Amino acid sequence: MELRRQHLIDPVVCIRCNTCQEACPVDAITHDSNNYVVSYEKCTGCRTCVSPCPTGAIDNWLLTDAPWTLDEQFGWEELPESHPALGATIIETPAEVTTLLDAATTATGGRVPAPASAAQPYTNIYSREAPVTARVAGNMRITAEGAESDIHHVVLDFGANAFPFLEGQSIGLIPPGTDDKGRPYNIRLYSVASPREGERSGYNNLALTVKRVSGGIGSNYVCDLKKDDEVQVAGPFGDAFLMPDDPEANIVMICTGTGAAPFRAFTERRRRNAADASGKLMLFFGSRTPSELPYFGPLMKLPKSLIDVNLAFSRLPDKPKQYVQDKLRERAADLVPLLPHGKTHIYICGLKGMEQGCDEAFADICRLNGMDWASLRATLRAEGRYHVETY
Numbered sequence: 001m002e003l004r005r006q007h008l009i010d011p012v013v014c015i016r017c018n019t020c021q022e023a024c025p026v027d028a029i030t031h032d033s034n035n036y037v038v039s040y041e042k043c044t045g046c047r048t049c050v051s052p053c054p055t056g057a058i059d060n061w062l063l064t065d066a067p068w069t070l071d072e073q074f075g076w077e078e079l080p081e082s083h084p085a086l087g088a089t090i091i092e093t094p095a096e097v098t099t100l101l102d103a104a105t106t107a108t109g110g111r112v113p114a115p116a117s118a119a120q121p122y123t124n125i126y127s128r129e130a131p132v133t134a135r136v137a138g139n140m141r142i143t144a145e146g147a148e149s150d151i152h153h154v155v156l157d158f159g160a161n162a163f164p165f166l167e168g169q170s171i172g173l174i175p176p177g178t179d180d181k182g183r184p185y186n187i188r189l190y191s192v193a194s195p196r197e198g199e200r201s202g203y204n205n206l207a208l209t210v211k212r213v214s215g216g217i218g219s220n221y222v223c224d225l226k227k228d229d230e231v232q233v234a235g236p237f238g239d240a241f242l243m244p245d246d247p248e249a250n251i252v253m254i255c256t257g258t259g260a261a262p263f264r265a266f267t268e269r270r271r272r273n274a275a276d277a278s279g280k281l282m283l284f285f286g287s288r289t290p291s292e293l294p295y296f297g298p299l300m301k302l303p304k305s306l307i308d309v310n311l312a313f314s315r316l317p318d319k320p321k322q323y324v325q326d327k328l329r330e331r332a333a334d335l336v337p338l339l340p341h342g343k344t345h346i347y348i349c350g351l352k353g354m355e356q357g358c359d360e361a362f363a364d365i366c367r368l369n370g371m372d373w374a375s376l377r378a379t380l381r382a383e384g385r386y387h388v389e390t391y
């Protein structure tokens with residue numbers, strides 16, 4: 001008997017964050033409103049998707065005598081049983097294709113590791129099936145009165161339960177209730193906005209930055225939470241988008257909207273633990289207007305000796321539209337010495353479109369200053385010093 005090894009995603013553990021679909025170099029992963037699925041015909045077993053997955057749902061390789069189709073996988077609520085291997089000839093994913101794809105993955109950058117000096121994160125302590133209960137300590141709107149964006153700062157208290165996390169990690173919230181097919185809702189992933197000690201030392205809490213999206217199950221649930229409500233939390237997730245602990249590290253942070261959450265965490269970590277660090281903090285923050293920018297007030301109060309803040313506003317009346325990438329170009333003179341510096345780390349977090357815009361800005365800055373961005377970026381990635389999280 002011949003059995004094939006098929007790459008599959010566990011629907012129970014998957015948090016539908018789209019990371020695997022983005023990582024796949026051959027478009028083998030797709031999704032519907034129910035599940036993320038892998039095409040047996042397209043998947044080459046290159047495993048590019050495996051390490052970026054924050055939950056491990058991606059790492060399932062079952063044996064089957066007839067590969068499951070996409071339609072079958074879309075309908076699953078859990079993984080089927082793997083076929084018993086006893087006495088069968090097992091056909092693994094073709095090795096020669098894997099080798100070819102490994103080369104392609106290396107060419108496109110592959111998996112970016114955590115910065116060398118980052119602390120060791122805990123991941124996946126709690127899951128959708130075994131979450132931890134947290135209590136809402138507060139929920140505050142942080143965009144100005146009348147602003148179009150309704151962005152909330154939500155503080156969750158873990159009380160007597162352990163919830164160790166690092167700056168740059170995410171947590172999953174599980175909205176109560178069921179979807180239109182009667183199944184429990186999937187986990188919604190949010191970046192932690194607090195440093196590892198939480199909002200206040202001596203309290204076992206953390207903050208999230210959440211924007212209300214019209215019709216969004218997760219964001220409306222979180223933005224409507226009241227003080228003392230209980231929430232079910234999974235995580236923490238993420239082991240690469242972490243902050244270097246080295247005080248000499250220069251950290252260039254580029255974000256739009258709620259993409260600011262991890263950078264609030266990074267900045268607070270530096271402010272509280274290494275305010276006189278020699279490494280520079282540079283923030284590029286894009287927003288429609290000042291009143292749409294989360295944490296505008298506190299950000300403006302940070303000392304210039306701690307952080308170099310550059311705001312790009314795209315919808316100011318009578319002003320040309322500015323994006324973060326325009327600000328990068330404006331600050332080229334200060335970025336030029338930082339870019340080739342072995343202790344510089346670059347982080348991008350926010351809207352999908354900004355990734356390409358920032359990449360082009362860095363390429364221009366490098367070209368005009370005798371540097372090659374493509375090779376510099378490859379070095380930064382390989383050394384865990386270039387991280388992108390866009391959605």
Ligand code: A2P
Nearest residue numbers: 256257286287288314315323324351353354357
């Ligand atoms: P825009 O005014 O063109 O929408 P949002 O408020 O929707 O979360 O967006 C945050 C900021 O990011 C806004 O200023 C928005 O500008 C800007 N933005 C939109 N697309 C891009 C892009 N491709 N690159 C950089 N910034 C962008």
